[in-house]
Amino acid sequence: MPGTSPDFAARLRAAGLRPTRQRVALARVLFEGGHRHVTAESLHGEVRATRIPVSLATVYNALNQFRDAGLLREVVVAPGKSYFDTNTGHHHHFFVETDGELHDFPSDKVTIAGLPAPPKGTRLSRVDVIVRVRR
Amino acid sequence: MPGTSPDFAARLRAAGLRPTRQRVALARVLFEGGHRHVTAESLHGEVRATRIPVSLATVYNALNQFRDAGLLREVVVAPGKSYFDTNTGHHHHFFVETDGELHDFPSDKVTIAGLPAPPKGTRLSRVDVIVRVRR
DNA sequence: TGCACCACTTAGAATTATTCTAAACTACTT
DNA sequence: AAGTAGTTTAGAATAATTCTAAGTGGTGCA
Ligand SMILES: [Mn+2]
Ligand SMILES: [Mn+2]
Ligand SMILES: [Zn+2]
Ligand SMILES: [Zn+2]
Numbered sequence: 353m354p355g356t357s358p359d360f361a362a363r364l365r366a367a368g369l370r371p372t373r374q375r376v377a378l379a380r381v382l383f384e385g386g387h388r389h390v391t392a393e394s395l396h397g398e399v400r401a402t403r404i405p406v407s408l409a410t411v412y413n414a415l416n417q418f419r420d421a422g423l424l425r426e427v428v429v430a431p432g433k434s435y436f437d438t439n440t441g442h443h444h445h446f447f448v449e450t451d452g453e454l455h456d457f458p459s460d461k462v463t464i465a466g467l468p469a470p471p472k473g474t475r476l477s478r479v480d481v482i483v484r485v486r487r
Numbered sequence: 488m489p490g491t492s493p494d495f496a497a498r499l500r501a502a503g504l505r506p507t508r509q510r511v512a513l514a515r516v517l518f519e520g521g522h523r524h525v526t527a528e529s530l531h532g533e534v535r536a537t538r539i540p541v542s543l544a545t546v547y548n549a550l551n552q553f554r555d556a557g558l559l560r561e562v563v564v565a566p567g568k569s570y571f572d573t574n575t576g577h578h579h580h581f582f583v584e585t586d587g588e589l590h591d592f593p594s595d596k597v598t599i600a601g602l603p604a605p606p607k608g609t610r611l612s613r614v615d616v617i618v619r620v621r622r
Numbered sequence: 623t624g625c626a627c628c629a630c631t632t633a634g635a636a637t638t639a640t641t642c643t644a645a646a647c648t649a650c651t652t
Numbered sequence: 653a654a655g656t657a658g659t660t661t662a663g664a665a666t667a668a669t670t671c672t673a674a675g676t677g678g679t680g681c682a
Contacts, residue, residue: 629678
């Protein structure tokens with residue numbers, strides 16, 4: 353049967369992280385549904401609601417580790433506002449400035465042509481497109 | 488003779504801002520040369536070096552006012568790192584992640600095609616392209 | 623199964639970026 | 653010159669994030 357509960361502990365081990373109670377709980381909330389955009393604060397709230405004790409410092413630690421391991425990517429949309437994104441594939445974002453919502457859109461229909469060569473001595477890391485909209 | 492000292496006071500008045508000692512000094516540093524990318528902190532340091540007393544709070548106030556008046560635009564590149572950009576025309580950025588540098592590149596050679604329609608009930612505000620590179 | 627070790631978690635303090643408060647000051651109007 | 657509203661400022665406050673140092677717990681091995 354497809355969609356059976358994935359083994360989060362194994363996924364964490366594969367990323368070089370011990371599957372602790374806290375990290376497994378965080379991974380479950382992050383990865384068991386569809387793609388998500390969370391903040392440290394919102395994720396902290398969600399995990400605590402599942403009755404797993406976890407501190408905000410641990411949420412920050414885990415988010416940074418998950419990002420470094422390639423399980424998440426970070427999207428900075430405004431000063432002091434960064435989202436962690438469970439969609440690590442190529443895609444871009446709509447940011448609704450008036451209410452802070454972030455929405456994905458696929459990059460396969462989008463063409464970015466004519467980008468100049470990176471400055472001398474640098475290698476391309478990522479291209480971020482944020483389409484800012486307002487209500 | 489071209490390039491004679493522009494009237495910063497007049498420019499501020501035109502933007503609906505009183506040309507105070509502090510704002511004129513800030514405007515001079517920002518606008519008298521070519522385009523710049525500054526942080527509140529770096530601008531504060533530069534203006535103080537010209538022997539004009541100014542507090543960091545005033546620098547933040549002025550930067551926000553200049554941005555709201557369309558004299559500057561703000562570019563957020565990383566959590567807690569935002570630049571104010573004296574180039575308000577259409578252009579995009581290289582961000583050198585390894586050393587925090589921000590460089591402009593013109594948008595006229597760049598084509599972004601196939602952007603999906605904005606989410607229901609929203610209007611486009613701006614499209615930001617940040618090309619992240621590393622040394 | 624029991625330990626030992628070291629990675630991990632945590633409360634709380636610290637740091638950093640930014641904004642706020644309320645009192646003093648100043649550019650502009652009259 | 654005086655009045656007034658806009659501006660500046662020191663310092664406190666807030667918000668996001670990181671750090672410290674002490675305790676806890678996975679894991680590999682006896
Ligand atoms: Mn956050
Ligand atoms: Mn800054
Ligand atoms: Zn996304
Ligand atoms: Zn620029």
